[in-house]
Amino acid sequence: MRLTSFTDYALRVLLYTAAREEQLTTIAEMQKTFDLSKGHLMKIVHLLSTEGYLHAVRGRSGGVRLGKAPEDINLGQVVRLTEPDFRLVECFGQVNHCIISQFCKLPGPLNQALDAFLETLDRHSLRDMMLTRDIFEPTMERTFPQRGPSFDLDTETI
């Protein structure tokens, strides 16, 4: 089970622009900071701007800043926006050939589980996640810890 890298980087873009407060951020700066393709970043910035999460200022000295107060951006809303789909199983998608889908009882628990996932994220705002500006500077000394669930240890079995 994964979120897309689109969502992952959208969250980083919001954290970065939040840390810079009123200072405008360009795609070029994000590209350098996150080592991500311009095309990918442009799609993310376009969607977040269209939906009001970023405010874009055009022109030579333009860029983006956060379009809402960080306390008004919650993680669940962002993930619902940036994930292309929530196709947990075949019948959740638009193309469904599963022969049992008409009778199957799995969609109930799966939809409940998805709601529980998103409602947990709804309880957290970007304000709670904010980082200081220096953390994004190239001069910062870094480590790259694994931060995921502890139970995901036996992937070799598959």
Place this chain on the structure above:
Amino acid sequence: MRLTSFTDYALRVLLYTAAREEQLTTIAEMQKTFDLSKGHLMKIVHLLSTEGYLHAVRGRSGGVRLGKAPEDINLGQVVRLTEPDFRLVECFGQVNHCIISQFCKLPGPLNQALDAFLETLDRHSLRDMMLTRDIFEPTMERTFPQRGPSFDLDTETI
């Protein structure tokens, strides 16, 4: 956000073998029922057998049947077993280059959300999901409804 088709079909294999009760099921029968490759099914059956969810009987008239009582198989356990990973964001995986991962506060809510997802599935057993045997028969008249979340409607925006 998706589960893998491996998990999707593992759940179908369990529902199918549960519906057939003591009658053994062969890979060939599953292949015909689900229109899935033999290789894919063999990996699923192998994993489910290794972990005791299926009981394999060898030989010419062999096959598999459920290895535990349906009330002792819960959906959360199956999904934890069959998903190759739960890499919601880059730092949840084994290869992590995210520059903010040491300081980032997102893993807390994301791990909580993942726990909420799996704990919701933990509350449902295969017994609650069981279907009658006739539903798997090729003679059954079928429809293929969409069973996913109602909020996933604007994927064209990305």
